[in-house]
Amino acid sequence: MERYGIILGAGMGTRMKSSVPKVLHPVMGKAMIEHVISTLETINIEKTVVVAGHKAELLEKALGDRVLYALQAEQLGTAHATMMTHEHLKGLAGVTVVTYGDGPLLAKKTLEELFSHHEKSGAKMTLLSAHTDDPTGYGRIIRNTEGRVVRIVEQKDATDEELQVTEINSGVACFDNELLFEALSHVDNNNSQQEFYLTDLVEIISNMGHKVEAVVCHFTDTLGINDRVQLAEATRIMQARINEKHMRNGVTMMDPLTTYIEADVEIGAEVVIEPNTHLRGTTIVESGAFIGTGTQLTNAKVGAGAYINASVVVDSEIGANATVGPFAHLRGESVVGKGSRIGNFVEVKNSTLGEGVKAAHLSYMGDAEIGARVNMSCGAITVNYDGKKKHRTVIGADTMIGSNVNLVAPIEIGANAYVAAGSTVNENVPNEALAIARTRQENKVGYMKKFEE
Numbered sequence: 001m002e003r004y005g006i007i008l009g010a011g012m013g014t015r016m017k018s019s020v021p022k023v024l025h026p027v028m029g030k031a032m033i034e035h036v037i038s039t040l041e042t043i044n045i046e047k048t049v050v051v052a053g054h055k056a057e058l059l060e061k062a063l064g065d066r067v068l069y070a071l072q073a074e075q076l077g078t079a080h081a082t083m084m085t086h087e088h089l090k091g092l093a094g095v096t097v098v099t100y101g102d103g104p105l106l107a108k109k110t111l112e113e114l115f116s117h118h119e120k121s122g123a124k125m126t127l128l129s130a131h132t133d134d135p136t137g138y139g140r141i142i143r144n145t146e147g148r149v150v151r152i153v154e155q156k157d158a159t160d161e162e163l164q165v166t167e168i169n170s171g172v173a174c175f176d177n178e179l180l181f182e183a184l185s186h187v188d189n190n191n192s193q194q195e196f197y198l199t200d201l202v203e204i205i206s207n208m209g210h211k212v213e214a215v216v217c218h219f220t221d222t223l224g225i226n227d228r229v230q231l232a233e234a235t236r237i238m239q240a241r242i243n244e245k246h247m248r249n250g251v252t253m254m255d256p257l258t259t260y261i262e263a264d265v266e267i268g269a270e271v272v273i274e275p276n277t278h279l280r281g282t283t284i285v286e287s288g289a290f291i292g293t294g295t296q297l298t299n300a301k302v303g304a305g306a307y308i309n310a311s312v313v314v315d316s317e318i319g320a321n322a323t324v325g326p327f328a329h330l331r332g333e334s335v336v337g338k339g340s341r342i343g344n345f346v347e348v349k350n351s352t353l354g355e356g357v358k359a360a361h362l363s364y365m366g367d368a369e370i371g372a373r374v375n376m377s378c379g380a381i382t383v384n385y386d387g388k389k390k391h392r393t394v395i396g397a398d399t400m401i402g403s404n405v406n407l408v409a410p411i412e413i414g415a416n417a418y419v420a421a422g423s424t425v426n427e428n429v430p431n432e433a434l435a436i437a438r439t440r441q442e443n444k445v446g447y448m449k450k451f452e453e
Contacts, residue, residue: 001119002094004177005040008081009033009101010053010072015227021055023101024062025231028238029262029280032225033059035104035238037066038263042108043115046094049085050101077195078171079187086181095119096177098198102225105237106172110217117215118174124210125179125201127152128172130219138168139199141214149212152199167214169199170222176210183208238263268304292325300330303338316348319355337372350390351382354397366390371397371415379404396431 013022023033030038033050040048052059053072060069070084082098089096095118099106110128118126127149129141139152140162152169153162175183183204187196206212225231242263243256250269253259258275261267265279268287273279277291281299285291289302292309300313303320311325318324319338328342332350336342340353343360351365354372359365364381367390380401382393393407396415401407406424413419414431423437 002046002092003044003115004089004092004094004096005045005048006082006085006089006096006098007033007036007040007048007050007067007101008078008098009059010051010056010075010081011102012054012075013102013226016231017228021058022225024058025225027104027225027231027235028242028260029264030104031062032104032231032234033063033101035263036099036101036106037063039106039108039111040097040099041066043111045097047088049088051081051084053081077189077193078198079184079196079200082180082198083184083196089177090181092177094177095174096180097172097174099172100224103170103172103223104225105223105234106221107218110221113217114172114174114215117213121213122211123174123213124176124208125205125212126174127202127212127214128170128222129167129214129216130170130222131166131216132168132219133166135166135168140165141167141169143167143214149202149214150206151203154199167216168222170217171198171224172222173198173201175201179205179208179210286320295325311342365393367409368393368395370395371399373398374401375399376401377403377405377421381406383408 009023011022016022016025024031027035037048048067049070050063050067051070051072053075056071068088070088072081072084095115114126114128137155139154140158141149142151142153142162144150183201186204187200189196202212220237223234225234239260242261243253243259246261246267247253251267252272255275259273259277261279262281265283267285270288271285273291274293276293278296283297283300285302286304288305290307294310295308296312298314301317302308303318303322305321306318307323309325311328314331316330316334318336319340321338322336322340324342327344329347334348334350335352337353337355337357339355340357341360342348345361346359346363349366351368353370356373357370359376362378363376365376366382367384368382374395383406384390391409393409393411395413398416399413400418402419402421404422405419408424408426411428413429414433416432417429418434419425419429420436423435425435425437429435
């Protein structure tokens with residue numbers, strides 16, 4: 001049976017007090033609506049339609065062609081929003097789940113259980129519900145003596161007895177797709193808000209003679225985000241879920257509360273992560289690596305057994321068993337070769353370093369290609385910018401670059417060469433040559449005595 005998804009995301013989200021649509025605010029590195037889309041993608045949804053409204057162009061720019069779009073130009077309620085998807089879904093046989101772009105905590109397992117129960121029970125509508133000790137503000141699920149769902153009652157309309165019900169409506173529901181659009185045509189806006197509510201479908205579908213069911217899930221799966229306080233709470237829950245997943249897969253975290261790993265990060269087994277670390281974007285950390293306190297990795301690839309401490313790595317790759325830090329900065333699609341050593345206060349930008357390169361401290365390598373086993377001594381830098389353009393430096397394998405050397409690009413230093421400390425080199429150096437480019441020392445004997453007269 002085909003599966004379809006509708007994500008309601010047209011609301012303004014005024015309580016966020018933001019110029020950005022609410023559903024585009026990030027939770028652990030991804031817009032909250034992207035979490036919903038990703039979850040739907042994992043359960044074989046044939047088509048996902050996002051209902052956009054407020055600043056729809058920003059939503060389409062962010063999500064691209066991952067989904068189809070329907071426009072709700074005027075926000076007239078959840079049933080009205082669902083009706084806007086008719087051009088994509090009306091008349092199709094299958095099961096449709098309606099969910100919300102501000103509900104990023106909805107888990108794959110929960111959605112699978114919802115679909116499974118719906119398909120096996122023969123229901124035409126299956127709600128996702130949850131129990132909570134404080135149901136204030138939520139619509140209550142009202143069941144008959146046989147446990148069948150008969151209606152949803154909003155808090156303002158509930159009797160004292162109904163207010164004691166702890167089973168609440170999450171807003172998420174599965175429908176027989178063909179029946180969904182037939183039933184939507186019967187929804188009216190005869191209520192205080194003059195809006196068309198999706199919850200009205202419980203009674204409409206029941207009155208049509210069809211079964212309505214409910215599946216109970218964990219309450220946190222149902223949490224929506226309406227303001228920045230709830231955004232922070234959802235982020236905390238998502239952080240804990242992500243960290244637990246990695247720890248159960250063999251990752252050691254010294255302090256999960258201060259370890260921030262975004263949703264798309266991949267980590268191998270036997271990795272150790274110290275406190276106050278951030279792993280973002282599409283970062284991949286291979287098995288046995290060590291991520292030290294204060295490290296920030298963004299779209300980085302860290303090889304097996306690598307050691308990174310208190311450093312920043314952005315859009316760059318670190319080879320197996322390499323050592324980086326403390327206080328190093330790698331950026332601009334740099335590649336550090338296997339077994340290399342990048343030490344404290346070293347910056348690497350848009351450069352490729354071969355295996356076994358050593359830059360232990362206070363060096364800058366920008367726009368460079370550095371061969372295997374090169375030693376960049378303390379204070380050695382590539383002078384890559386002439387004020388208008390960037391130029392490249394090429395250094396052959398097994399070359400020694402002395403302390404406080406300036407390599408003025410564009411320049412090539414041959415293999416197995418030696419550049420003497422303190423040199424400013426602006427001409428190519430042949431293989432196996434010694435380059436010295438510094439003023440000859442001259443000692444003025446007795447010079448200081450004249451200041452004593």
